[in-house]
Amino acid sequence: MTTTDFADLEFVVRTIAQTCIDNEKQFGDLDSVVGDGDFGYSLARGFEVVIKDWDSYDRSDMGTFLQKVAVAITGRIGGTSGPIWGTAFIRAAAVLKGRGDISGEDVVAMLRSAIEGIKARGNADVGDKTLLDALVPMTDAIERSVASGANAAETISAAASAAREAADATTTMIAKRGRASYSGERSIGSPDAGAVAVAVILERLDSVWATKP
Template sequence: MKGSAYEAMAAIGQTIISNKQFLTDLDAAIGDGDHGINMARGFEAVATKLLSLGPDKDIGVILKTVGMTLISSVGGASGPLYGTAFLRAASPSQGKFELDTETATLMLAAAITGIKDRGKASRGEKTMLDVLEPAYDAFVAGAAEQKSLIECLEFACEAARQGVEFTKTIVATKGRASYLGERSLGHQDPGATSSYLMLQTLLEFSRR
């Protein structure tokens, strides 16, 4: 993948900040109405941290910084969940300056495990896992066919997009949205949506 982890995270942060209102509106329908606000605040803090860190650090250092910043600056469940995901993904990427398919596979697996450990959720409960697990499966399938990193990311993003659509068809059983029961049907999950936006931004960054 061309470009540094610093630049990739800056692009992801800008996407989240740009979609602040969209994510907030999604959350207002089935949650506390603060997902976009909290995520934008977190990535604004990340931008400041990365600026002080500099662009010459390896992927692991960048992701660890992102994770710690999100945990300390994002309210609600999103901060701990995304923060843990980035912290876990930092481990297999230590010392790496370029993303390759093998490392990306390990990073995605570690991030998903972190979210499961922290959130005690599983696929099918109308959460970000309904995007991330299908995306991981598609990425791994592409890697098994010796596809390029960009092709694997394309497969992952298409699976993630379908995952977002899937969340509209199921009842939430985790988090604030679970209080709505059947009324959560028809609404896409904001956390799943922000996960998709991150993956899509990473794909677009990789295509540059």
């Protein structure tokens, strides 16, 4: 996977933001099955702020840019999602501190750091029926793809497929973290909203990557 520049990072972040806004109802409906139903609303409101303030973010380096995005979503996304998603962006930002470009290996390092942050912040792990159940397999797929020498488009496609398969697999799991965990075995039969969000974001990124400026 070749090294990409600041414009590519911005494209990815903007795609994440717009996808969360566009899928507010879907994510909310999924969350309402066993949760409180505010996941879609919370993500959409947080990323609306990111889009609104887009031109004002400090772009002196990639890490600073991601840190500003993290502060914006942490301050606006409600419930447990704000700290979780904010932590992911903050951890990713730390990996890119002072950087003006990014390699495939950097992407893997960012995601691994974000995953560890989410685990610590949410006291969760793979198998607990959370976004980690899609995020970790997705990252594994990216790492394999980067190691094989695949280009960015191929890597994103592989990541999207892995995320979707993993998100669908959460349907048979019992939720062990968050409000959904209160429902016990009733949480079986529907996929985790956070895991689905990861899959939908990657699928959107896969579909639009060829159109990036």
